[in-house]
Amino acid sequence: MKKISLILxxxxxxxxxxLCFGTKYLFHACPPKEDGSWMxxxxxxQTVFGLxxxxxxxxxxxxxxxxxxxxxxxxxxxxxxxxxxALVTPNYLIHLCMMTDMRCxxxxxxxxxxxxxxxxxxxAAASVLHRKEETES
Amino acid sequence: xxxxxxxxxxxxxxxxxxxxxxxxxxxxxxxLEARSLTVLTGRSGSGKSTLLNLLAGLMLPTSGKIxxxxxxxxxxxxxxxxxxxxxxxxxxxxxxxxxHSLNVLENVCLPYTLRGEDAHQAEAEALLEQLDILHLxxxxxxxxxxGELRRMAVARAVLRKPELLxxxxxxxDLDDENTRTVFAFxxxxxxxxxxxxxxTHENDAFRYADxxxxxxxxxxxxxxxx
Amino acid sequence: xxxSRSLPFRNLAGKPVRTAVLIFLTALLSLTxxxxxxxxxxxxxxxxxxxxxxxxDIMVVPYEATTKSNLENIVLQxxxxxxxxxxxxxxxxxxxxxxxxxxxxxxxxxASSGCCSLAVQIIGFDPETDFTITPWIKKSYSQTxxxxxxxxxxxxxxxxxxxxxxxxxxCHVAAxxxxxxxxxxTAVFTNQETIKALIQSSIDLNMNxxxxxxxxxxxxxxxxxxxxxxxxxxxxxxxxxxxxxxxAIQTKEMISGISDSLQGVSRIIGILILIVWILGIVxxxxxxxxxxxxxxxxxxxxxxxxxxxxxxxxxxxxxxxLICLAGSAAGILxxxxxxxxxxxLIEEQLNLPFxxxxxxxxxxxxxxxxxxxxxxxxxxxxxSALRISRIDTALILRGDN
Numbered sequence: 001m002k003k004i005s006l007i008l009x010x011x012x013x014x015x016x017x018x019l020c021f022g023t024k025y026l027f028h029a030c031p032p033k034e035d036g037s038w039m040x041x042x043x044x045x046q047t048v049f050g051l052x053x054x055x056x057x058x059x060x061x062x063x064x065x066x067x068x069x070x071x072x073x074x075x076x077x078x079x080x081x082x083x084x085x086a087l088v089t090p091n092y093l094i095h096l097c098m099m100t101d102m103r104c105x106x107x108x109x110x111x112x113x114x115x116x117x118x119x120x121x122x123x124a125a126a127s128v129l130h131r132k133e134e135t136e137s
Numbered sequence: 138x139x140x141x142x143x144x145x146x147x148x149x150x151x152x153x154x155x156x157x158x159x160x161x162x163x164x165x166x167x168x169l170e171a172r173s174l175t176v177l178t179g180r181s182g183s184g185k186s187t188l189l190n191l192l193a194g195l196m197l198p199t200s201g202k203i204x205x206x207x208x209x210x211x212x213x214x215x216x217x218x219x220x221x222x223x224x225x226x227x228x229x230x231x232x233x234x235x236x237h238s239l240n241v242l243e244n245v246c247l248p249y250t251l252r253g254e255d256a257h258q259a260e261a262e263a264l265l266e267q268l269d270i271l272h273l274x275x276x277x278x279x280x281x282x283x284g285e286l287r288r289m290a291v292a293r294a295v296l297r298k299p300e301l302l303x304x305x306x307x308x309x310d311l312d313d314e315n316t317r318t319v320f321a322f323x324x325x326x327x328x329x330x331x332x333x334x335x336x337t338h339e340n341d342a343f344r345y346a347d348x349x350x351x352x353x354x355x356x357x358x359x360x361x362x363x
Numbered sequence: 364x365x366x367s368r369s370l371p372f373r374n375l376a377g378k379p380v381r382t383a384v385l386i387f388l389t390a391l392l393s394l395t396x397x398x399x400x401x402x403x404x405x406x407x408x409x410x411x412x413x414x415x416x417x418x419x420d421i422m423v424v425p426y427e428a429t430t431k432s433n434l435e436n437i438v439l440q441x442x443x444x445x446x447x448x449x450x451x452x453x454x455x456x457x458x459x460x461x462x463x464x465x466x467x468x469x470x471x472x473x474a475s476s477g478c479c480s481l482a483v484q485i486i487g488f489d490p491e492t493d494f495t496i497t498p499w500i501k502k503s504y505s506q507t508x509x510x511x512x513x514x515x516x517x518x519x520x521x522x523x524x525x526x527x528x529x530x531x532x533x534c535h536v537a538a539x540x541x542x543x544x545x546x547x548x549t550a551v552f553t554n555q556e557t558i559k560a561l562i563q564s565s566i567d568l569n570m571n572x573x574x575x576x577x578x579x580x581x582x583x584x585x586x587x588x589x590x591x592x593x594x595x596x597x598x599x600x601x602x603x604x605x606x607x608x609x610x611a612i613q614t615k616e617m618i619s620g621i622s623d624s625l626q627g628v629s630r631i632i633g634i635l636i637l638i639v640w641i642l643g644i645v646x647x648x649x650x651x652x653x654x655x656x657x658x659x660x661x662x663x664x665x666x667x668x669x670x671x672x673x674x675x676x677x678x679x680x681x682x683x684x685l686i687c688l689a690g691s692a693a694g695i696l697x698x699x700x701x702x703x704x705x706x707x708l709i710e711e712q713l714n715l716p717f718x719x720x721x722x723x724x725x726x727x728x729x730x731x732x733x734x735x736x737x738x739x740x741x742x743x744x745x746x747s748a749l750r751i752s753r754i755d756t757a758l759i760l761r762g763d764n
Contacts, residue, residue: 223669
């Protein structure tokens with residue numbers, strides 16, 4: 001049980017890092033226009049980057065610094081909420097570009113959605129597991 | 138229960154000097170009665186295990202019939218014979234016979250769980266206690282010594298309180314003290330009503346036996362039990 | 364009895380590495396068959412959708428449009444562009460023999476509008492004669508389009524009720540079309556009246572490369588269906604010979620390039636599926652055979668304890684069934700997670716019409732892929748199961764000492 005929750009914590013760290021830096025550098029939104037100005041999707045990308053950074057810091061703190069299982073469980077729960085925000089950021093909270101075959105729709109949005117959903121699922125599992133360890137010990 | 142073997146023999150197809158037939162067991166009659174412990178000794182390759190496998194319903198005899206009470210063993214179809222063996226015959230085979238994916242207690246409970254029945258854990262634990270390996274009940278077979286594994290196999294064979302108990306070299310890996318434990322255990326099973334048949338090299342075995350046989354070149358002869 | 368406590372499950376759990384490798388392998392099998400068939404079907408649906416969207420036997424365009432291969436870019440690749448010819452040529456076409464249904468269309472490309480750097484292709488049609496776009500719009504919008512009403516393709520991030528501005532003219536989104544998997548998904552459709560006004564606005568703003576045209580007197584292309592008794596070839600030749608400065612093209616020929624590359628892609632995918640499956644079956648066969656061989660003694664022991672021959676075979680089959688079910692889940696899930704959200708990216712990379720089938724059909728493929736991998740796994744295990752059911756218990760037990 002302990003091993004599984006440790007693995008989940010590590011997975012959450014990796015996914016958060018992926019959401020944070022991946023959105024910025026790998027599956028980023030559309031490039032700037034020829035005149036150098038940004039389109040709306042860029043601000044969605046920035047927001048996801050920020051949310052990802054928060055997720056990364058929280059998951060690292062949860063994994064490395066916190067010993068109390070109850071606190072770990074709570075942090076895992078908060079990760080879920082933040083990931084849910086990241087999930088709805090592209091196109092729902094912040095509008096993306098005009099055509100859905102553009103990069104922000106075709107690449108960034110699905111990638112962010114998939115990673116966010118996995119974070120939500122892992123966060124839920126981690127939260128439950130940490131609660132269990134609390135009651136067991 | 139009474140086991141009656143009538144004129145059973147077993148031939149194998151194998152290259153020998155004169156023919157390609159090898160007579161492992163010559164025509165033999167044998168009766169095993171409830172509440173008795175029968176010991177069979179003999180050199181390696183003399184046909185002891187062959188006889189035991191025939192009695193267990195695991196090997197079709199070349200000739201002859203085997204009856205358990207009124208039931209003819211080899212007249213039953215495989216599924217019926219398998220269920221019959223599960224319920225009425227306990228076998229302790231040669232060598233290491235643990236299932237490696239199950240722990241000791243689960244291995245012992247197999248005769249029940251294999252058929253989807255309730256595991257009877259308490260009885261299994263009592264047997265392990267008697268055989269002095271209860272502390273290993275959650276261990277995996279790979280962690281056990283040869284002697285411990287053998288005692289596990291003994292517990293497994295007697296869990297369903299079979300009317301016929303067949304043991305093939307049950308003490309080959311055991312030290313003197315454990316050998317005595319196992320034989321006392323088999324004796325106890327006989328006293329409680331089972332027909333017990335033991336193939337062994339152990340001279341000690343005679344002390345526990347009601348009848349003794351010696352196998353030599355596929356021919357079985359009774360010896361006096363002292 | 365719970366599955367997690369059953370013997371087949373415990374056997375698999377007892378050999379985690381081997382089990383993981385086998386699950387990975389079956390996952391690969393189901394992923395290739397699921398992903399592969401979904402890809403091929405999506406491409407075929409896309410092509411069919413494109414065919415029905417084109418909807419006419421023949422397109423007639425001004426000659427300069429073909430030299431720049433403008434037309435195919437606009438229709439097939441989703442590039443934006445526009446060209447015009449005199450309305451008189453349309454009249455001339457009407458007078459030729461063998462013409463069945465006929466309708467003119469008007470093209471315009473929007474300038475980079477406020478939100479986005481990409482221009483949008485605007486296609487105008489004549490509601491009175493149109494036979495290609497109207498039937499398709501009818502599926503999403505049953506009313507008649509008013510002036511400044513537009514219908515947007517599915518890939519446009521605009522919704523019913525939104526207002527889009529082209530060359531300073533506000534247009535109202537009346538409907539959004541279903542996905543077609545073709546370049547039409549990024550286009551905007553409107554009636555003759557509206558597009559003429561928009562063309563005029565672009566000229567007024569000095570943003571149209573055709574400076575001296577009168578929107579009322581031009582068309583961009585003419586769509587024709589051959590009348591009964593005439594073949595499209597005859598009409599194409601007739602128009603190309605008798606009407607100057609225009610080019611008639613058979614739409615079938617335009618698509619032939621696409622259907623060629625589609626066949627190529629389908630073949631590659633098919634070969635890939637075949638290779639993975641042959642390899643997979645061989646490896647599974649070996650793996651099951653080895654795994655049963657090394658446990659011969661355990662099966663003999665089970666037999667001693669009272670397992671029938673059928674039961675032994677059942678244990679082997681159940682092990683393979685568990686592996687296949689776990690494997691196909693592990694293969695299909697990522698397949699769904701990749702193909703569904705990223706279909707837009709795949710469409711773009713392939714540069715072919717790509718239309719995912721509906722969710723019912725996808726569910727069908729999921730079930731099909733699970734069945735296929737279960738069937739393969741069970742076939743591979745059947746040989747081992749048969750062998751183990753014929754096990755000579757006595758011989759194996761003797762072999763130990």
